[in-house]
Amino acid sequence: MDWADIDVMALMTQPDIREHYAKAWAEERTRSDAGAPSVHGSGAEDRVVQPIYLQLLRDLRIPVGEGVGDTLDVGCGAGRWVRFLQEQVKPRTIVGIDITEQSADLLRSRHASTETTAIDFRAADITDPGLELGGTQFDLINIANVLFHIPEHDLFVQALTNLRRHIAPSGCVMTTEYLPRTEMRTPWMLVRSRYTFEKLITQAGFRIAAIRAFTIFNNDPMGIDGPDDGARLLFNTVRQQFSTIEASLTDAQSLAFLTELRANVDRAVLAFCNERLADIDLPSQKLVALVPA
């Protein structure tokens, strides 16, 4: 969709986003209670992103892992990253917050504290000027697929202020961003340009410590700015075709094969691009590590 084609009335703001996810996570709870398998993000994307995430934590020497460190997942939703933190990072504590009560309810039904990791879920708004999380300064704050859902400038700035207030001096905020060269608005998202993003995080007292691209065909190629009928159309066509095949498969073995194929296509294109291009210029999402300036 081009900027010019967007119905201004259809552009969602934070209250609309909150309403949408409250309904989505309530429905997910109903499905979950009925015994349906939990819905997380794309399995193929997780296979690609998780090793990159873990390597980045090691490269930046973020003090988390195996009973070490306090972590916060902002916008924890259906728990995709809580599960990642719990199973792969294994910190001392995980706090999950979401603007919807429904997410906190859902995740309390799915994730319990263990001997090594204390887990707590709360309904809380990262744009709330009075946000209080018990005085903890976190070693790792994960905020995935959330900041672009905050189109209001003042709320976005407040969210960054809150992140800065809650990060430990040697900690890191890991956010997933597209970082296009120009701002892009969809009904769902305001994807700020890389220049605006860097200016605002700098004003909030952060600097970018690292950018790692992690997906090419398993997420929206919003990193490619420009019209929807240009390069993004070609990328979206591939994504659509993968989804069509996925929807037609019924047996677990074929689905597992397709998931691995999708991950391998991403890995191959990523490896090729990483030899030639800066991560910031890759088409899709990036892990962006923000540290106190």
Ligand SMILES: C[S@@+](CC[C@H](N)C(=O)[O-])C[C@H]1O[C@@H](n2cnc3c(N)ncnc32)[C@H](O)[C@@H]1O
């Ligand atoms: C696209 S989902 C991402 C969920 C999860 N982080 C993931 O990557 O799978 C966005 C989530 O952010 C939450 N959210 C949106 N605005 C928020 C805010 N101001 N404070 C806290 N959570 C928010 C929504 O309720 C929703 O659960």
